[in-house]
Amino acid sequence: MPTRRRALLILAALAGLALLSITLALMVGTIQVSPIEVFSTLGSSGGGMAGDVVRNLRLPRALAGFACGGLLALAGALLQILLRNPLADPYVLGISGGAGVGALLAILLGLSATGINGFAFLGALGAMLVVFGLAHGDGSWTQTRLLLTGVIVAAGCGAVVALMLSIAPEHKLRGMLFWVMGDLSQNNDPQLALVILAAALLVSLPFARELNLLARGADTAQTLGVAVVRLRRGVFVVASLATAAAVTHAGSIGFIGLIVPHLVRLASGNDQRLLLPASALAGGSLLVIADTLARTIVAPQQLPVGVLTALIGVPVFLFLLTRDARARH
Amino acid sequence: MATNAAPLLEVRKLAVSIGGNTICRDLDLTLQPGERLAVLGRNGAGKSTLLSVLAGLRLPQAGQVLLRGSNYATHGPRKSALIRGWLPQHRGDAFASTVLEAALVGRHPHLARWDWESANDAMIVRKALAAVDLADFEERDVLTLSGGERQRLAIATLLTQAPQLFLLDEPIAHLDLKHQIAMLELVAGAARDCGAGVVMVLHEPALAWRFCDRALLIHDDGRVECGNALDMLTAERLSALYQYPLQALESEGRISFIPR
Numbered sequence: 114m115p116t117r118r119r120a121l122l123i124l125a126a127l128a129g130l131a132l133l134s135i136t137l138a139l140m141v142g143t144i145q146v147s148p149i150e151v152f153s154t155l156g157s158s159g160g161g162m163a164g165d166v167v168r169n170l171r172l173p174r175a176l177a178g179f180a181c182g183g184l185l186a187l188a189g190a191l192l193q194i195l196l197r198n199p200l201a202d203p204y205v206l207g208i209s210g211g212a213g214v215g216a217l218l219a220i221l222l223g224l225s226a227t228g229i230n231g232f233a234f235l236g237a238l239g240a241m242l243v244v245f246g247l248a249h250g251d252g253s254w255t256q257t258r259l260l261l262t263g264v265i266v267a268a269g270c271g272a273v274v275a276l277m278l279s280i281a282p283e284h285k286l287r288g289m290l291f292w293v294m295g296d297l298s299q300n301n302d303p304q305l306a307l308v309i310l311a312a313a314l315l316v317s318l319p320f321a322r323e324l325n326l327l328a329r330g331a332d333t334a335q336t337l338g339v340a341v342v343r344l345r346r347g348v349f350v351v352a353s354l355a356t357a358a359a360v361t362h363a364g365s366i367g368f369i370g371l372i373v374p375h376l377v378r379l380a381s382g383n384d385q386r387l388l389l390p391a392s393a394l395a396g397g398s399l400l401v402i403a404d405t406l407a408r409t410i411v412a413p414q415q416l417p418v419g420v421l422t423a424l425i426g427v428p429v430f431l432f433l434l435t436r437d438a439r440a441r442h
Numbered sequence: 443m444a445t446n447a448a449p450l451l452e453v454r455k456l457a458v459s460i461g462g463n464t465i466c467r468d469l470d471l472t473l474q475p476g477e478r479l480a481v482l483g484r485n486g487a488g489k490s491t492l493l494s495v496l497a498g499l500r501l502p503q504a505g506q507v508l509l510r511g512s513n514y515a516t517h518g519p520r521k522s523a524l525i526r527g528w529l530p531q532h533r534g535d536a537f538a539s540t541v542l543e544a545a546l547v548g549r550h551p552h553l554a555r556w557d558w559e560s561a562n563d564a565m566i567v568r569k570a571l572a573a574v575d576l577a578d579f580e581e582r583d584v585l586t587l588s589g590g591e592r593q594r595l596a597i598a599t600l601l602t603q604a605p606q607l608f609l610l611d612e613p614i615a616h617l618d619l620k621h622q623i624a625m626l627e628l629v630a631g632a633a634r635d636c637g638a639g640v641v642m643v644l645h646e647p648a649l650a651w652r653f654c655d656r657a658l659l660i661h662d663d664g665r666v667e668c669g670n671a672l673d674m675l676t677a678e679r680l681s682a683l684y685q686y687p688l689q690a691l692e693s694e695g696r697i698s699f700i701p702r
Contacts, residue, residue, distance in 0.1 A: 114542055117558045197536040319555055326547055328537055332499050332530055337603065338523030338551035383537045386558075 120387040127394035134398040138175035138405045139167050178297050178404040179397035180306035182369050184359035186396020189370030191352040194328045196256050202371035203356040206263030209365040210270025211240025217277045220289050230361050237357030295366030295419025297404050309358040313351050321386040366419040368426030369396050448511030450475050450607050450639040456505035460491045464664035475637035480650035483660035489643040490611050497528040497609045523551035527605035531612050535584050542580040548602030570601035589616035610642035626653045648698045651675045659683050
């Protein structure tokens with residue numbers, strides 16, 4: 114039986130994990146910094162070059178990674194409830210596709226980083242409105258219809274992305290590919306993403322118990338006292354905005370939004386009051402760890418972190434799937 | 443409470459149709475606490491559709507559905523959930539969860555936004571699980587339950603919700619004979635002892651005859667008959683309803699309808 118005490122204990126443990134992962138990200142790299150030095154450089158403005166690296170390069174990147182991972186995992190958890198499908202991920206509704214089209218267009222046009230972010234966000238918003246409008250057309254809003262609309266919009270965006278990649282000039286191709294695969298090395302200001310993560314959590318947590326009911330079916334939820342139509346719209350908007358924010362910031366990093374909620378659900382049950390914050394913490398930590406690996410494994414070369422999350426994600430997911438199937442017998 | 447004088451469920455001039463098929467027009471109906479109404483008809487006659495209109499899940503083409511004198515929009519979802527409970531015909535669980543957690547959702551309308559389920563709620567759930575013969579199933583995963591066990595869990599969830607009006611869509615589907623009678627006894631007991639109103643879709647007229655005091659017959663052509671169970675559930679009317687000849691056999695105060 115779910116209790117508040119158990120939820121708080123699990124969340125405290127995950128918060129510890131998040132702190133650990135961020136500390137680790139601040140320590141490792143071309144210049145190694147010990148944990149004690151990390152804390153002393155954070156507390157003051159000194160520390161020479163190591164201090165600068167930790168404060169100005171590693172910390173913003175780790176925090177941005179944490180925020181994006183948290184946003185993706187939260188969006189994944191919400192969409193899995195909305196679509197009543199444990200295998201849904203934040204990209205299934207075409208939002209990252211829209212962002213991709215916007216971002217690549219901006220790169221092709223030679224816009225600055227701000228321009229790329231702006232275009233990516235507009236693209237995500239556009240895809241979101243198209244999916245919402247089409248799926249909502251006659252007010253029926255079945256999960257299948259929403260899912261299919263999302264998949265089709267995503268496929269269309271994928272085609273446009275492929276088209277732009279194929280006509281792109283050689284020198285822009287690498288930047289575009291990195292964007293598509295997901296990359297944290299471009300952006301440095303994590304503030305906005307962190308604020309959006311906190312806001313998305315704050316908006317969804319009051320409705321967590323209603324989400325538990327929605328997971329059991331819309332009609333059942335309605336007869337048990339949930340304003341289903343409003344709740345579903347809200348979930349769609351929050352999940353889409355969270356995805357859009359993460360994708361805008363870091364490109365389409367795969368698997369975090371799919372695997373993390375799934376893992377948390379297997380480990381601690383499907384109570385959204387715990388699952389939503391736990392997914393955010395675990396997703397953030399996982400992305401920070403993956404990004405730390407991405408910039409250290411073949412240093413000074415950097416790998417796109419999306420490749421790493423996929424490489425970690427695929428086997429973990431397959432393992433969970435077979436384990437899940439065996440547990441049923 | 444002035445509204446308590448109003449009937450538990452009141453239907454005025456109700457018109458319902460689905461896919462161009464008229465299920466009923468100008469249907470008037472009232473249900474008082476303690477009354478049990480059976481809904482019978484052929485497959486596709488619109489029993490479930492009518493029930494979901496009564497449950498506030500679907501809007502009628504015309505007319506009103508009033509719970510204790512007010513419609514669903516006025517009550518809002520939460521207050522409606524304290525008055526009426528609905529047992530769906532189909533259930534699909536997308537996620538794993540324990541039987542205890544699944545039944546606990548029935549407590550939702552009784553809890554405030556930030557409340558967590560208390561030991562008292564768990565006790566209510568355990569009582570409900572025991573009532574449907576699932577006492578040892580608390581920790582079982584709902585995805586591993588059989589059809590009949592899942593059906594009984596849904597009934598337990600409804601008992602946990604403790605509404606005043608039970609809208610049951612085929613409550614005895616998937617159940618073995620013993621549990622069919624046990625579940626109907628349970629529902630009849632709720633009507634007798636707690637003054638609950640019951641509307642249930644049944645496919646077995648003999649059980650409707652035994653457990654309900656009124657019956658609503660939905661014909662394929664949009665005609666609806668409603669009246670005392672004893673007047674409605676005759677071989678003649680049921681033969682016309684199912685468009686198949688039936689014969690009534692009485693024995694020791696019970697009745698059975700045999701297809702010829």
